[in-house]
Structures are given as structure tokens and as C-alpha cells.
Amino acid sequence: MKGYAGKYLIIDLTRGKTSVGRVDESFALNYIGGYGFGARTLYDMMPKPAEVDPFSPENVLIWWTGPLAGTISTAGNKYAVFAKSPLTGIFGFGISSGLFASEFKSAGWDGVVFTGRSEKPVYLTIDDENIELRSASSIWGRTTWETEEMIKEELGDESFTVASIGPAGERMVRLANITNERNRQVGRCGLGAVMGSKNLKAVAARGTKDVEVFDTEGLVKFIAELNERCQGSATEKYRVYGTPANILVHNKLGCLPSYNFQRGTFEYAEEVSGEMMLKTHVKKIVACAGCPIACDHVNQAREDYAGTVSSVDYESLELLGPNCGIRSLDTITKAVEICDTLGVDTISAGNVIGWAMECFEKGILTKDDTDGVELRFGSNEALLEALRRMCLKEGRLGMLLSEGVRRASQIVGKGSERFAVHCKGLEWAAYELRSLQTSTLGFAVSNRGADYLRSGSYQVDVKGKVDRLRLDKSRGKIVYDGENQYAVIDSLIICKFTRGVFKSMDELAKLYTLVTGLSMTGEQILKAGERIHNVARCFNVKCGVTRKDDYPPPRAFEDPLPDDIVKGAVIRREEYDEALDGYYECRGWNRDGVPLKSKLLELGLTKEAEEVGVEA
Amino acid sequence: MNILTGALNEVELELVGRFRELFKRRSMRISIEPGTSLLEIVTELGRAIGVDLRSEFIGPDGKPMEESSLIIVNGRVVDLTRMSEQFIKPGDRIVLAPSVAGGG
Amino acid sequence: MESRLRKIIVCDPDKCNGCRICEYICSFASEGVLNIKKSRIRVVRIEPFLNLAVTCRKCEDPPCVKACPRDALTQKPSGIIVVDENKCNGCGWCVETCPFGVIRLHLDKRKIIICDYCEKHGYPRCVEYCPKEALKYVTLDQAARELSKKAVQTLMQELAVK
Numbered sequence: 001m002k003g004y005a006g007k008y009l010i011i012d013l014t015r016g017k018t019s020v021g022r023v024d025e026s027f028a029l030n031y032i033g034g035y036g037f038g039a040r041t042l043y044d045m046m047p048k049p050a051e052v053d054p055f056s057p058e059n060v061l062i063w064w065t066g067p068l069a070g071t072i073s074t075a076g077n078k079y080a081v082f083a084k085s086p087l088t089g090i091f092g093f094g095i096s097s098g099l100f101a102s103e104f105k106s107a108g109w110d111g112v113v114f115t116g117r118s119e120k121p122v123y124l125t126i127d128d129e130n131i132e133l134r135s136a137s138s139i140w141g142r143t144t145w146e147t148e149e150m151i152k153e154e155l156g157d158e159s160f161t162v163a164s165i166g167p168a169g170e171r172m173v174r175l176a177n178i179t180n181e182r183n184r185q186v187g188r189c190g191l192g193a194v195m196g197s198k199n200l201k202a203v204a205a206r207g208t209k210d211v212e213v214f215d216t217e218g219l220v221k222f223i224a225e226l227n228e229r230c231q232g233s234a235t236e237k238y239r240v241y242g243t244p245a246n247i248l249v250h251n252k253l254g255c256l257p258s259y260n261f262q263r264g265t266f267e268y269a270e271e272v273s274g275e276m277m278l279k280t281h282v283k284k285i286v287a288c289a290g291c292p293i294a295c296d297h298v299n300q301a302r303e304d305y306a307g308t309v310s311s312v313d314y315e316s317l318e319l320l321g322p323n324c325g326i327r328s329l330d331t332i333t334k335a336v337e338i339c340d341t342l343g344v345d346t347i348s349a350g351n352v353i354g355w356a357m358e359c360f361e362k363g364i365l366t367k368d369d370t371d372g373v374e375l376r377f378g379s380n381e382a383l384l385e386a387l388r389r390m391c392l393k394e395g396r397l398g399m400l401l402s403e404g405v406r407r408a409s410q411i412v413g414k415g416s417e418r419f420a421v422h423c424k425g426l427e428w429a430a431y432e433l434r435s436l437q438t439s440t441l442g443f444a445v446s447n448r449g450a451d452y453l454r455s456g457s458y459q460v461d462v463k464g465k466v467d468r469l470r471l472d473k474s475r476g477k478i479v480y481d482g483e484n485q486y487a488v489i490d491s492l493i494i495c496k497f498t499r500g501v502f503k504s505m506d507e508l509a510k511l512y513t514l515v516t517g518l519s520m521t522g523e524q525i526l527k528a529g530e531r532i533h534n535v536a537r538c539f540n541v542k543c544g545v546t547r548k549d550d551y552p553p554p555r556a557f558e559d560p561l562p563d564d565i566v567k568g569a570v571i572r573r574e575e576y577d578e579a580l581d582g583y584y585e586c587r588g589w590n591r592d593g594v595p596l597k598s599k600l601l602e603l604g605l606t607k608e609a610e611e612v613g614v615e616a
Numbered sequence: 617m618n619i620l621t622g623a624l625n626e627v628e629l630e631l632v633g634r635f636r637e638l639f640k641r642r643s644m645r646i647s648i649e650p651g652t653s654l655l656e657i658v659t660e661l662g663r664a665i666g667v668d669l670r671s672e673f674i675g676p677d678g679k680p681m682e683e684s685s686l687i688i689v690n691g692r693v694v695d696l697t698r699m700s701e702q703f704i705k706p707g708d709r710i711v712l713a714p715s716v717a718g719g720g
Numbered sequence: 721m722e723s724r725l726r727k728i729i730v731c732d733p734d735k736c737n738g739c740r741i742c743e744y745i746c747s748f749a750s751e752g753v754l755n756i757k758k759s760r761i762r763v764v765r766i767e768p769f770l771n772l773a774v775t776c777r778k779c780e781d782p783p784c785v786k787a788c789p790r791d792a793l794t795q796k797p798s799g800i801i802v803v804d805e806n807k808c809n810g811c812g813w814c815v816e817t818c819p820f821g822v823i824r825l826h827l828d829k830r831k832i833i834i835c836d837y838c839e840k841h842g843y844p845r846c847v848e849y850c851p852k853e854a855l856k857y858v859t860l861d862q863a864a865r866e867l868s869k870k871a872v873q874t875l876m877q878e879l880a881v882k
Contacts, residue, residue, distance in 0.1 A: 072744040099740070102756065208757050208827050209755065210753040210755040211754045212753075213754060216752060216753070224849065227851050230851065231851060234683035237684065237717040238717055242717075245633050246717055248633070248713070249633070249686065249713045249714065252632065252713060275633065283769055284737075284768070284771075286771060287738060287739035289740045290744060294851075458716065462693055462716045463686075463696075464693035464694050464696070497717075500683035500684075565691030
């Protein structure tokens with residue numbers, strides 16, 4: 001089999017020992033790569049996840065590429081990282097892009113698994129067969145951007161790509177992420193904090209080997225066609241305005257969260273729109289390695305923050321902007337820079353600060369609790385100061401925010417849990433709860449927690465295919481189909497922005513076969529997607545996840561939207577229950593959300609059937 | 617339909633993304649005969665600005681261009697396959713926008 | 721007979737976004753493999769804004785040819801530099817001499833590799849595959865003319881605004 005390197009590294013950080021694992025054909029066919037490999041290995045390597053403290057040496061930190069990395073495949077240079085999440089306490093997972101995955105594969109590896117904990121700060125270098133844990137004592141404390149430069153300099157070659165954590169990850173801030181090539185992040189689930197807990201500062205990779213594919217000629221031809229399609233109308237939105245184009249569209253739809261999800265529109269939306277940003281702040285649009293689309297809009301701030309440069313996408317812009325009542329693109333550009341360099345997820349950061357601002361305005365948090373910060377919606381200074389303290393765990397405010405919105409609201413209490421907008425502990429992304437109800441179902445049932453990337457279920461809402469202000473049983477099937485497809489995309493791993501580019505699952509299967517030489521149909525690969533999703537769910541069931549965890553936060557049910565366009569929109573509990581039942585039925589899970597033995601066996605998951613599956 | 621003068625029977629048209637560039641403005645008022653379909657309005661608007669506006673929503677194969685374009689009428693998303701059945705009345709608010717981008 | 725106006729590969733820094741698709745396709749076009757370390761074109765990214773692909777410029781009186789102590793390099797009338805692998809011993813003098821840094825040592829063969837403009841294919845594959853048309857295969861005169869056009873357009877727009 002081609003495409004895969006066929007082997008992965010296993011590194012025991014406690015003993016500093018390295019061994020090698022094999023990727024065989026049946027593993028490849030059943031789990032594809034990325035998400036699938038991660039779900040399988042995390043499940044197998046952590047038999048009793050409920051007993052594992054995410055910050056203990058018993059947590060396992062797993063990195064995988066997919067078969068496409070390092071080939072010329074359209075937007076296919078991606079890697080994924082897995083562990084038990086310190087933010088959610090369940091299946092933790094995140095994907096990043098850029099050159100890193102290409103170098104990693106070119107070095108001859110599909111993945112790396114870290115166990116244990118290093119006594120002192122270290123970073124790993126993967127230089128073809130030469131694997132080394134090097135001291136990170138001189139770079140500990142540095143930002144992600146500094147770390148990249150310092151490691152390249154220390155190793156004496158710019159062609160090393162570096163994925164690292166910043167001071168937030170070192171301090172085990174539960175929102176900490178992993179950054180490679182400055183602007184690309186494994187953003188969610190606090191996986192940077194897991195690295196920090198293991199004293200692992202960075203992974204640097206350089207490869208010199210050919211990435212062998214099965215039919216190079218055929219692949220190159222197919223990629224020419226796909227890349228051509230990527231210049232068409234389906235991806236124009238990414239190429240021109242980038243994802244910030246969503247700001248005004250969502251505002252017109254009443255699904256732009258503002259003021260910690262109290263509203264679905266923002267009165268200053270024009271000022272922070274993608275249209276405005278392109279005119280006044282975007283200095284350069286760049287691409288990840290191997291991507292013909294290029295969506296990454298790099299901003300340069302002006303005036304107070306002159307010289308500040310950061311890459312601003314919709315989610316970051318929205319949660320650090322409207323969700324905190326912020327209307328200044330300069331401030332948002334600065335806020336993203338703080339998150340990227342100190343190393344926290346912009347989505348979770350904007351969400352938890354929005355929550356804290358609402359607490360402050362309601363008198364639940366006082367200046368005493370915030371160490372003097374006037375934490376009001378719309379305050380530029382307060383946002384930046386809160387961010388900085390959160391990343392560094394500085395003072396009472398910093399310590400509180402660093403816990404993430406679920407834990408922070410449990411610590412504060414006083415009814416603040418009611419407006420902590422998360423699911424399973426993962427902060428809700430920038431899609432409104434009540435005015436995109438299929439989307440809300442998709443977020444809430446996801447394996448990571450409130451996840452905007454696992455089903456694309458918002459699409460039926462914004463294409464007018466369903467009544468987006470109501471729910472019914474049929475939505476379950478929509479989420480189910482979307483999740484299985486996305487599980488394939490996340491396992492190959494290919495960028496979701498190519499969605500309108502592939503005509504069918506058969507085309508994804510064709511790409512897989514051209515690269516690997518393993519025969520695969522659209523139907524088979526979709527089945528693999530379903531299998532992968534179920535493995536991750538079984539891991540979560542072992543962590544204690546059941547039906548009760550598959551609900552959106554109270555605000556979705558209790559606070560009708562005040563905005564004109566969608567006035568009164570709210571989720572009705574009985575409708576949600578029905579939609580959730582519909583989803584479980586499609587999944588072949590019982591009413592409590594536990595997979596049935598029969599379903600797991602049908603998917604070939606005998607171990608899961610035995611350990612987790614229930615009788616009908 | 618008279619799209620150039622503001623008069624009775626007015627409809628508010630809002631423009632987002634590339635539609636702003638096409639029309640060179642953020643919004644405009646147009647007057648319509650009651651009972652005009654959305655498809656007719658789009659066709660006529662295109663004619664007025666010298667652009668095949670219909671093709672922004674309906675592809676050459678007759679399929680809706682849902683991955684690239686979006687129409688909202690009074691906060692409701694229009695199913696692009698049914699533009700000819702969507703009738704517009706005075707006072708309506710129409711938004712022409714690029715479709716939602718992102719992970720979703 | 722080659723035209724006296726040689727065509728070279730030029731890259732527009734406004735359009736180049738650092739995607740490296742040229743590097744991947746070059747390794748395929750040159751050797752039938754996928755490995756950006758074997759590319760004859762090199763993408764330079766200088767954070768945060770600069771991105772540019774560079775390859776052999778077909779210099780007149782090329783320093784690389786002069787530098788080679790074993791006469792392994794010759795320049796064809798078309799401007800393409802030819803490497804005689806029997807003579808090249810990978811000493812790397814030419815690598816150091818090239819002002820654009822576009823000569824590389826092949827990782828397996830330990831011989832020099834230089835862009836041959838996909839001579840056999842008849843047209844540079846990197847230019848064909850560049851998704852943003854940042855790469856162009858043109859004479860320097862054409863490239864200059866494009867720049868003049870762009871400058872005039874900008875100037876006229878500025879005048880119109882005033």
C-alpha cells in the first residue's frame with residue numbers, strides 16, 4: 001500500500017525511549033487516517049478513560065497525518081492530534097494544516113504517540129530516521145512564534161517545520177492550543193495543555209523522502225482537475241473575503257452571536273465585516289501548502305496596535321468581536337495575535353470572555369473578582385487584558401478564565417451556569433443557538449462537544465431546505481449523514497473548504513485509491529466514516545457520556561432571541577427530544593445514546609460491542 | 617417593475633459581499649408590481665445593471681448555486697430551486713448574499 | 721532556432737501565496753516523484769507577508785557555468801543550463817554562486833539539479849499548475865510590459881480619484 005509511510009513512532013517521555021509501530025492494510029482500510037487512526041489508537045491505548053486525569057502521565061497524546069499528506073492532493077496537507085481533553089474530559093481532537101504534515105510524512109512517518117511525562121522540558125525532532133528528544137529549557141516560556149524561530153536556528157535549517165505550544169500550554173490553561181507555521185492551529189479541546197502537562201514544548205519535523213503514491217500520473221491529472229474546480233464559484237467566498245464574509249450574512253439571518261449569545265445580530269456588524277476587513281486590514285492572503293484555494297487573510301492592525309499582524313478568520317473575528325461586543329478590527333487583530341502567540345484557542349477564548357463580561361454586567365463578577373478590570377462588553381482594553389491574564393493564569397481573573405467556560409461557571413455559580421454557552425465543556429462556536437436549529441443539534445451531539453466542524457448541519461438551515469427556527473425528527477438523519485461524511489474528510493485528511501469541489505463520495509474514494517492503491521468505493525469509505533464516529537462515541541460512553549450530554553446549553557431553551565428578524569426564536573424541548581431520538585435511531589444507538597451491540601458488530605467493532613455495546 | 621425610481625410598492629434590497637461590488641452600493645429601494653416573483657426581480661435587476669444576475673443563483677445546468685449564493689426574504693432563506701414560486705410584496709426586505717462559508 | 725528573446729519563469733509577488741503546488745508538481749515533472757525537496761523551483765516565504773517562487777533565470781554569461789571546476793555545466797542557446805552528471809561531483813560551487821539560490825544538490829544522486837523548463841514536456845509544468853496564475857512563462861520584455869501596464873493603470877486610477 002502506498003500513500004502511507006506504513007509506520008509510526010511511539011515515544012515514552014518518562015523513560016525517553018522510542019519504538020516503532022506499524023500501519024497495516026486492514027488498519028488503513030478500516031480507519032483511513034487522521035480522525036479514524038486517532039479514534040482507534042486512543043480507544044485502544046486508554047482502556048479505562050474515566051480513570052485518567054487528562055494532565056497525568058497516563059494521558060496519551062497522539063498525532064496522525066492521513067494518506068494524502070505530502071502528496072500533491074488538493075488541500076490535503078493536514079495532521080490531527082488526539083488525547084483525553086482537559087477541557088471536556090472526553091475525546092479530544094483537533095486538526096491543523098500547513099507544511100508540517102508534508103514534512104512529517106516525507107520523513108517517513110504516519111504519526112507519533114506520546115506516553116508518560118518528561119521530567120524536564122523537551123522538544124522532539126523528527127529528521128527522517130533520526131529521532132531525538134532535545135532539551136527545551138532555553139525555549140520554555142517563549143511564544144509560539146519565537147519558539148519556531150529559535151528551534152529552526154538551533155537545528156540550523158529553516159526547512160524544519162515546528163508545531164509548538166506557547167506559555168498558555170506550558171501553564172496548562174485548559175484552552176491552550178498547538179500552533180505550527182505561526183497561523184495554523186490544532187485549536188480546540190485544550191490539547192496544547194496536554195503537551196504542557198507532558199513537558200513537551202514542540203515537535204519539529206523535516207523529511208527528505210519521496211512520498212510514494214500508487215498512481216502518480218493519474219493522481220497528478222485528477223488533482224489538476226480538482227484544483228481547477230477550486231477556482232470556481234463554490235470556493236469564491238473563501239478566496240475573496242475569506243470566512244469573515246459570514247459576518248454580514250449571519251447578521252442578516254439573525255444568527256450572528258453577540259453579547260455572549262444574548263442576541264443574534266450585532267449593530268456594528270458592518271464595522272467588523274469581511275467586506276470592511278478586506279478594505280482596511282487585510283495585507284496579504286496566503287495559502288497552506290498544497291492548497292489551490294488560499295483562504296488565510298493576514299491582517300495588519302493600525303493606529304494603537306500598529307505593527308500587529310495576525311491571521312483572522314470568521315470564528316476568531318466573531319467570538320473575539322461581536323460576541324464580546326467589540327467593534328474594532330484593530331482590537332480583534334491584536335486579540336488574535338495574543339491568542340496565537342501565547343497559545344490559546346480563539347473560539348473558546350472569545351466565548352469564555354463573553355460569558356465573563358455578561359457576569360460582570362449582571363453583577364455576578366465584581367471588580368474584586370477581576371482584579372480591577374472593568375470587564376464590560378465592548379471594552380477593547382478589558383478584552384485584551386483579560387486575554388493576556390487568561391493565557392498567563394495571572395491573578396484571580398486569569399486563573400478563572402483559564403479553566404474554560406464550564407468549569408469557570410461552576411466555580412462562580414450564582415446562576416452563571418445558565419448562560420455558559422458550551423456543550424460537554426467545549427465552548428460553542430460562532431453559530432447562533434436558536435436561529436440555526438439543525439446546526440444546534442449537530443453541535444450538541446458531536447463527539448468533541450459543541451463542534452462546528454463535525455457535520456456541516458448548518459447547511460440545510462442556511463440553504464432554506466428546512467425551517468431553521470424549528471426542529472423535527474428528520475433532522476437526525478441530516479446530522480447523521482453529515483457526520484459520516486465529515487468523518488471521512490477528517491480521516492483522509494482534506495480541507496472542508498473543498499466541499500463543493502468533490503462531486504460525490506465516489507470521488508473521495510477515487511482519490512484514496514489513486515494515492516494508496518487500495519480499492520475503495522464511495523459506499524465503503526462512508527461506512528468507514530460511520531465506523532470511526534462510533535469508535536469515538538464508544539470512548540465517550542466509557543468517559544460517562546450519555547443522552548443528557550447531547551443537549552445544547554440552557555440559553556437555547558430558555559432565552560428567546562430578541563432580534564427583529566428572528567424574534568422569539570427558541571428551541572422547544574419536546575422538538576429537540578424528538579430530533580435527538582431521530583438521530584439516535586439513524587445511528588443505531590439506544591434512547592440513552594449508547595451504541596447497540598448489533599450496530600457495532602455490523603461495523604466490525606467487536607471490541608467495542610463487547611465493552612460498550614448494549615442490547616436493543 | 618421599475619427599479620430606478622423609488623415610489624409606492626417599494627421593496628428594500630440589501631447587498632452583501634460580491635453583490636455589493638456588482639451593484640456598487642450597499643442597499644437600494646426598488647418598486648415592484650405586487651405578485652412579482654423573486655426570479656423575475658432577479659432577472660430584471662440583472663438587466664438594469666447589465667449583468668446576468670440569474671446565473672449567480674442558477675447554474676448553466678439549471679441547478680441552484682447553493683454553495684455560492686444565498687437570498688434572504690424577510691429573514692427567511694429562499695430555496696433557490698423555488699425562486700419562481702416566491703412572490704414578493706411591497707414592504708419586503710430582500711438580501712442578496714454569498715452563501716455561508718466555513719466549517720459549520 | 722531559439723528566439724533572441726528568451727522566455728523565463730517569472731512570479732508575481734502580489735499573486736503568489738506560498739502554496740508550493742509548483743514545488744510538488746516540479747518534483748513530479750522532473751523525476752516522476754512527489755517530494756518538494758527535489759523541486760527545481762523554490763518557494764520563499766518570509767513572514768508575515770512575502771511569498772515568491774524562484775527558479776533558474778537563464779542568466780547571460782551564467783555564474784554557475786563559470787564556477788564549475790569540472791565543466792559539468794553548459795548553457796544551451798535557449799538559456800537552459802544543462803548538467804553533465806558524468807562530470808558533476810556535487811561539490812556545490814555553483815550552488816553558492818547562483819545569486820538566486822535556485823541550484824540544489826539532489827538528495828539521492830548527490831549531483832546538481834537545475835530547472836530545465838520542462839524541456840521534454842515543452843512547457844513548464846509549474847506554470848500550468850499554478851492555481852493563481854502567479855507564475856508566468858514569458859520573455860523579460862513581456863514581463864516588463866505587464867509591469868508598465870499595471871503601473872499605468874494604478875496611476876490612472878489615482879488620477880481619476882483625484
